[in-house]
Amino acid sequence: MRQKKLKPQNSYRFLIQWFIIVVLTFMVVHPFFDKEFVADFEAYCPFGGMQAFSSFLANNTLTCSMTTLQISMAFALIIATILLAKLFCSYVCPIGTFSEWLGKLGESLNMRFTIKGFADRVLRVLKYALLFITFYFTISSSELFCKKYDPFYAIFSGFSSDVVLLYAGIAIAVMVLGAIFIRLFWCKYLCPLGAATNIFSNTLVFIAITGIYALLILVFKVEVSWVWYLGALCVTGFFFESIKMENLIFPRLSIIRDNDICTNCKKCDKVCPMAINVSEAIKVKHIDCHMCGDCIEHCPEKGALTINRRKLRWLPPTAVVVLVLLGIYLSKTVEIPTINERWGTEQQMKESKVFTQSGLKNIKCFGSSSSFVEQMREIEGVLGAETFVGTHTVKVYYDPKLITEAEIKKAIFSPTKTILNAPKSDKVEIGMVSFGLNHYFDSFDSYFLTKLLEQNSDIFAFETEFGEPVQTKVYFNTKKLNPAKIKEIVEVTEFSFKEGDAIKKQTVDFQVVKMDNIHTIVAPKNFFDKFYSITDSKFNKFDTYKESEIGTYQIAIPEITNSSVNDSLSYLVSHVSINKAIVGMKSEFTTEGPILDVYFVKGKIKETEIYQLLLSKTLEVQYEDGTKEKVKSPYFFRKEGKIIEKK
Ligand code: SF4
Ligand code: SF4
The missing domain is CATH 3.30.70 (Alpha-Beta Plaits)
Incomplete structure (x- = not known):
């Protein structure tokens, strides 16, 4: 039988994977050439989108920094997983790509092995545990928990402040070493997104659990916490995966092996990144199959391996591109509110009016949205608020009998x-x-x-x-x-x-x-x-002295026309108050320019001593809690002051 030449690459997949790596590399190096460029490595993250949408369903708020774009990507991933296959894992995920490449290194060194049997089934519990923990903390706090450990986010964001060094360090070490020595260790055993996609690919179980939960809370009005729903999905997901290891009915695409054409050369087994024994199956229903197509590409017998017995090799990569574009399009046309809260009664909401204001650049994240909603809660007549960070828009629900649109606008405005x-x-x-x-x-x-x-x-x-x-x-x-x-x-x-x-x-x-x-x-x-705050401090028992006992030392202080220097006058007050003979200080803007009056107890301190104290290069600052600090003095007092007759 004629042997077909072995292709070095699965070209569709190769192109998409490289495209993603090039885009990520561009995002990493771009800030070196363009200081204004801020790389957003989570902009298209479907896992972030899943968490954000879950948080929205549970709390009516999106998680911090998530928008409709990530949620659209999550829906694109879920649709692909249910209808076609786990295409995100095979074509898009950069961790999957790097793991495969590192695996080739381990393979070339003859150091890579595959975990099989009981251990393979049991270890899969880890990713479901991580999925549960991640969603639990994200929904509870409205902050993406995965950012703390996600190897991709940690590496590409340069270990940003959201990353917990210990968690991410362990995750990166496990991901790299696991990929070199154990076939796709991260993807099979640790990836929480892998667990989530497997839950969706077990579509019937997912629908059944979601249906029961929806019935309980919507029809029977039983208060069941989302934690039970999340737990049920994770537990059943793990058991179905580890016991059956196969998909039922969904996803709809499968690798089919034609026994009549197959010569049992086992090249497909060797190239399968997920270590599936393709040569032993007629229809590959293995839960790990992500329809990468490598087995088809490397099979030397034309027609031995097909997708659904048809020439559909083009379908998975085309679906990836179409779904990503569709996700981007959806995110531009539909926007889910970052926060959506109502505190008016049902009757009030029925009679409410909505005021919409766009162009609020301040509405840019979960934090700013929260403070906006809290600000609205304080206003009488406002019944609810929604924020949309993508378009910097707010919607305010109000009772027209109690407040007008103009009054709401005024409340939003900060003079x-x-x-x-x-x-x-x-x-x-x-x-x-x-x-x-x-x-x-x-x-x-x-x-x-x-x-x-x-x-x-x-x-x-x-x-x-x-x-x-x-x-x-x-x-x-x-x-x-x-x-x-x-x-x-x-x-x-x-x-x-x-x-x-x-x-x-x-x-x-x-x-x-x-x-x-x-x-x-x-x-x-x-x-x-109008613009500068005036300092007027009395201390060291000022009030215990008679007017005649207090002298005034006046000195020019031109530096306080600088607002930040003016703001640090309290440091100078603290510094001079160390001397018990000084009992007060007042700044003033006169027609002669800014001046400082230092009040002192006559006979207890000399004019030159006051000047020397003011000239100190460092100011000793004492705080209310008793702590002390030395700060550099921003004052020069180039011209000596004089004693004047004034209290
Ligand atoms: S299906 Fe697998 S075992 Fe059969 S000929 Fe193709 S590569 Fe070889
Ligand atoms: S069975 Fe084929 S399509 Fe499925 S993961 Fe393995 S190589 Fe990819």
């Missing part, structure tokens, strides 16, 4: 008062222009406006108040800028700014409306009083 740059001298004339600002919604817009305006050192501060459009005031140097220039600066469509070590490019679409053509002059003292 800001932001210092950008300190005026270079007290002689600078400060002007203020007010205008309405469109496309400004939340704290993210406030952040971008801050980054945009602070780049011009002649813009000193801005503040926003709720309004439609948002009422905005910008404070600036009248000698360098005017309202028209301010408008020009605010309305740029793209700008760059430094964030840490990275230069970020940001697109914005602020629109200035109803701007005054003339500006108002603001007195420096009024400006500083």
Whole structure:
């Protein structure tokens, strides 16, 4: 019989696997060339999507950082698993790909063996245990538990802060060593996603358990915790897998061996990554078969191995591509709320109205969604809220008899008062222009406006108040800028700014409306009083002294026009209070510039001693809990102060 030449690769699978590896490599190296690029290695993770959707069903909330995209991927995986085969394992999973490649290394060293018999059946319990633990903690906490140990996430994210080093270290070691020495150890015995896909491929059992659970809670109104449902799926999944090792009815694709054509050369057994004895089966129903097609590709006898007795080699890889694209399309058209909560009564909800607000860049994850919902709970008349992080949208359910849409908008809005740059001298004339600002919604817009305006050192501060459009005031140097220039600066469509070590490019679409053509002059003292906090501290038994016993040492402190230096005045207060002769301190913005008054007990400390204390290079700070710290002083006091007649 003519021998067909052995093909070196299963080309469809090879292409898809390499495509995924190239994309992942690109995501890893991209940040080295583009500091703005943030790789999201969980963006397409179906396992994350399964956990997120479970959390949504159990708690009405998605897990942190999960969106409809991952859930769509999870549904694509489940559909493929039930109707076709475990295609994610064979074509997509990077851990599976690396495990196979490492396995080839072990094979070439003649060091790889296959666990068989009783041990093979019992060890499979590990992945179901890991599946139960992962879902239990994820649903309980709304945080993806798998991130703590997932070898893929740990390696590609560079051991991000979500990763628990010990768990991930053990998982990576087991995955690598297991793959080299034991045939697909991770996939067969430890992968919780492998356990989940096996539960779905045992479709009839999955439907039966889900049906019973749904009947109990929906029809018979019995309160059964989701933990029982999860436990039942894991326990039955393990027993069906370890006892039967075969699928029933589903998935619908199977490898069929034609006994008349087969020469029993056993090449298929050798190449099967899952160590299935293909040459001994007529129809491969083994639960480990993920329809990779390697056995068909390497079989030397044309027609000896087929999928469902047809020429369907194209179907699994095509289905992978189609389902992934479908998942992406679905995620763009349908969005599941990250949080969906109602606290109004049934009657109130029937009569409620819905207010929808998009463009809230602050709604970007589970955490920000939670705080938004908590904020809404505090508002009388609001009955529920939904957040959609993908489109930065919120839906607020409200009682129109108690609250209006405008009042809800006002509650969502956070007014800001932001210092950008300190005026270079007290002689600078400060002007203020007010205008309405469109496309400004939340704290993210406030952040971008801050980054945009602070780049011009002649813009000193801005503040926003709720309004439609948002009422905005910008404070600036009248000698360098005017309202028209301010408008020009605010309305740029793209700008760059430094964030840490990275230069970020940001697109914005602020629109200035109803701007005054003339500006108002603001007195420096009024400006500083508005934007800078005043320190006025009394300590060391100040009140026990008579007015005549207390002297005032006054010194210029120009540094506090810098807001962060101004904020650390409490350190200076703590430092000088160590000397019991000093009993108070007050900062003030005068027409002469910022000054500091130091109150002291007359006769107990000299003027020069006060100055020396203020000049200290390090400040000794004592906290309320008694702990002490030394911090570098940001103050210079270049000009000596003087004693004045004032309390
Ligand atoms: S089905 Fe397997 S045993 Fe039979 S000819 Fe093909 S590779 Fe050889
Ligand atoms: S039996 Fe064939 S299709 Fe199934 S896993 Fe093994 S090599 Fe792949």
